[in-house]
Amino acid sequence: MISAQWTPTDADIAEARVTEFAQFVERRHEVTLPDYAALWRWSITELESFWRAVWDFFEIRSATEPGVVLAERGMPGARWFPGVELNYVDQVIRHARPDRTAILGVGEDGSVREVTWTQMLEQAGALAGTLAEAGVGRGDRVVGYLPNIPEAVIAFLATASLGAVWSACGQDYSASAAIDRLGQLEPAALITAAGYTYGGRFRDKTGEVAALVEALPTVRLVVTVGGDSEHAQSWSDVTAEPRPLSPVAVPFDHPLWVVFSSGTTGLPKGIVHGHGGVVLEHLKSIALQSDLGAEDVFFWYTSPSWMMWNFQVAGLLTGATIVCAEGNPAFPTQDALWGIAARLGVTYLGTSPGYVLACIKADAHPGTDHDLSALRALGITGSAMPAASSIWLTENIGERVPVFSISGGTDVVSAFAGGVRTAPVWAGELSVPFLGVALAAFDEAGRSVTEEVGELVVTEPMPSMPLYFWNDTDGVRYRDSYFDTYPGIWRHGDWITMTDRGSVVVHGRSDSTLNRNGIRMGSADIYQAVEALDEVTEALVLGIELPDGGYWMPLFVVAPDGVTDELRERIVAAIRTQASARHVPDEIIAAPAIPHTRTGKKLEVPLKRIFQGAGAAETLDTSAVDDPAAVRWFVDRAAEDQRVHRAR
Structure with a gap:
């Protein structure tokens, strides 16, 4: 046991x-x-x-x-x-407490800006009035090109109160990447900012904002936070005169927002969710699963581009104070995120496995270097959480703080499985399926299995499943995304194991499955073994079917001191011991960096296709990638390997 x-x-x-x-x-x-x-x-x-x-x-x-x-x-x-x-915003207004803080805005320099509930709602009311005067109403789109600042939350509330539809992406996206997303919506208004700070440097975005405005001919109102523009009204002017926020009632399935897929392998999908479904799902997830209430300070390090931003805003549905942090969570030191949590008295902190691993590699000591006595729980998402990282968190934060790994998706803007205050946590596992989620693992015959790897499926509807995809008028793209394998049953695209304990183990994406000699394996099992080694910064494994019927499984590793024979032996030993002999790669290759989507997911699927001979331009949009230079290295390496294979 x-x-x-x-x-x-x-x-x-x-x-x-x-x-x-x-x-x-x-x-x-x-x-x-x-x-x-x-x-x-x-x-x-x-x-x-x-x-x-x-x-x-x-x-x-x-x-x-x-x-x-x-x-x-x-x-x-x-x-x-x-x-x-109903209206999403009505559920927020009911928790208004004039003397309490609704949003804490944190700068990378350590500055903290408090926005009270009164200020938040009055500014939202003022912006809603300005939007309405510009002709923005029910069903119109309002888009944001913003960093993670309080104004982004306020703009969303103003938009939703009118029955208009919100969508946003962070300013780490280029203008062209933002246009690929927001341009699909033909927005009526744009809320933006002069720029953002990251890594100790202010990134001026006025040029990108100008390009965005030019590319969005339907926009009739631009509001800018900070800076001056002859084509825009300033946020401070628009919100100078407080106005009451009066939400309009809309149908349960009226569009609330459009969130976008990563867009690395094609035009990003615009996923539409409704007011009622989101209210129900987020109240369940925030209040019942996460145990958050009016006395909590909820901080998930995120960006307006990622669904976790929407998830964190839902803290307002329970009356919690939410934290908007701009900048690098590892600047000026790797443990900067823990410092923010300590200063603000955060009770629920959310981050990613990648950040935790970086803290481990940097020999950080968050529990001793920072006062985290207010912390009641940690949330982890973005990729599978290694058991070793979970144990490290317990050892370095304290046994009293549960580590809740969660797994879900932009598709449902929530989680399928995670933690709850009343169930145990096992390292490397998600404690429970979420309430109302008929979660199962299906084998190739469509049978539900336990203690076996299977496809993550949901056999009953959830209220926050998409209403539709934007511009998918016949619904074909939507159906093909989730229902092409098991008609009438949602297939999410992850490999999981449902354990006899009722917990869930996530093995990685099923569309990037490692399938050697008919045996299916998850990439996460390999990453957990390899990335725990001190010499390895990060790893990427691909399973590539070759034209001659062969199968090649290379492992790319980022190792600052190089991949020596000794390190290769240690990698192989770690994989054999912690995963299995069949997980051992065919080749271990040093790489300068591993590219990700801008929400932190490794580019397993598009890179696999490139190694199989697909053109890079048709396969991968580098504007949706965090490190285009790393992509170019992999493209060049794939071309070299294809020349070698042809020569054979």
């Missing part, structure tokens, strides 16, 4: 919001739910009762009372709460 890394105390269970919810369900439905596992099973077998219980437990505000919960159950096309009208 594997020992749990963290186990809830009786007090944890008694005080958890999810326990209060379970008791609410027990009274209402006369059922017995002794633990989280029982509650989860009830939530997916009694799907309509569960989501109505979420609605009533949180006393969601709506202009019309809910009747039918799920009018159409099939996927895609499930139809939730027909006839109900």
